[in-house]
Amino acid sequence: MRILSWNIRGLGSEVKREAVKRLCRLSRAFVYFIQETKLEVIIKDAVRKLWRDDNCEFRFVAAVGRSGGLLTMWDKNKFILFKDWSDDRVIAIEGKWVKEDLDVVLINVYAPNIVSEQCTLWGVIMELRNQFASP
Template identity: 30%
Template sequence: MNFLSFNIRGIHGGAKASWIKSLRISNKISIIALQETKVESVSSACCASFWGKGNFESACAASVGLSGGLAWIWDPAVIKIETVVRNRYYLILKGFIAGDGNPINLVNIYAPQSTSAKLQLWNDISAIMDPDVGFWVLAGDFNAVRSSEERKNSSFKPVCAENFNNFIFSNGLLEYPLQGRKFTCIRDNGKKLSKLDRFLVSPDFLTNGRRLV
């Protein structure tokens, strides 16, 4: 079970779809999380352009104007989804892993900008999460860093980082160490760098060789 998460910054555009599709195929991705679709609804045809050949299912949460928007695309032979929970800032899939039947909960996140709004989001998600009901995988653009080392040439807010770390620790989550570049958000022609995108998982999730990219 391999995951891919990507802030698409607008789902329309053939080059983006072709690139994501090539990543999915080359890395044998079975579950895709997309942030900032910037549309109210993502059609099946649009999802197919990102997925390529083979069966898939999808779910989306609407943007507010051109702000936000979330989508999950997955292989139904890998996970069986029973419940979808939609919110402006998160999109949750609840189901089970095909084959072993273990419950799994997938949370696609695009966090708001302000520190207070992010704190409310962390509290809302914490109220939903139940570690006794299956694995948890949180993916997306959290719009927060965990330390000053995760920002370069941009403002670091200690309170925001503390709130984010408290959310991670209080829910018993682990950050999956991703490969590649240290920073995931590049702005102002490469002058401002931040690590905003990540995977957070329940400790027992990776025991069977699951991979996230």
């Protein structure tokens, strides 16, 4: 299981997209958590270009204004999705690592800097424990 997380601080430029493509090629991770995409829309064709083929699935959360935005991508031969959930700062995916035959929940988080908002986010994450059965 290889998971990579990166706060890209904007995925709108060609330079950043090329950096993610290079990262996907070199790291060969099974799951990528990208935070702060600053994109309102992410289409399948754009994700396929980042991944370099059709062997991936993804979920995204749109940015609000010029901040936030999440993208979770995974190799659909390595991880099989059962269920997903998202809000403006979290993408949670429940599924199975195929090779290990292990059910898991993976969470991509874009945390706020304001303490009161952090407390709210932790409440959301704790509530996710009730929605998902897997570790």
